[in-house]
Amino acid sequence: MIELSPAQRRELRASAHHLNPVVSIAGNGLTPAVMQEIERSLQAHELIKIKVHGVERNDREMLMHEVCNALEAAPVQHIGTILVVWRKRREEERPSGAAATKLTGDKRPSKAKSARVFAANARRSALMREAAERRRKAPRGAKPGGSGRNR
Structure with missing residues (x-):
């Protein structure tokens, strides 16, 4: 104790x-x-x-x-x-080397994968900005994607 x-x-x-x-x-x-x-x-x-x-x-x-x-x-x-x-946090024992990668999957992404993820996030952000702009410009009470008539 x-x-x-x-x-x-x-x-x-x-x-x-x-x-x-x-x-x-x-x-x-x-x-x-x-x-x-x-x-x-x-x-x-x-x-x-x-x-x-x-x-x-x-x-x-x-x-x-x-x-x-x-x-x-x-x-x-x-x-x-x-x-x-x-109680002070104890240090966790981690295996090292190739065994660590196999057991924990703790492998850093390649630069190519990082670039793809960055590009996908940039596209997603641009699409979200465009959608927000369309909602902002839409007439009041209009439903998104509709022609304004009842179905």
Whole structure:
């Protein structure tokens, strides 16, 4: 479990004020699936709120310490049924070389593909500008693409 100084804790509490809970612990308790979700949330956000349903205060305190010990996180605040937990984002291990390209598909587009994409976006933008201009010049109440008569 990470220990925070009072100043760090105060700053994190202020940052967490506007957050909504991202994980809920309910009747089944702290299951492996809930722990995995807390792990993913900490990796994505670093600072999270956890909502605990139907558990007494002392048990909530124990849950918070259990989560922090298991995930090497820091307890920030326990207020009511909300637990605030922080952990610095961990570096993800990525394979390197050709294996990385095969596994992740993380291949940079060629210059030719980039040029095609740029040209397609430019054409799309020009068409959207033309359509907006036609709508702006159309008489009031006219339907797009219609001749103005009822069908």
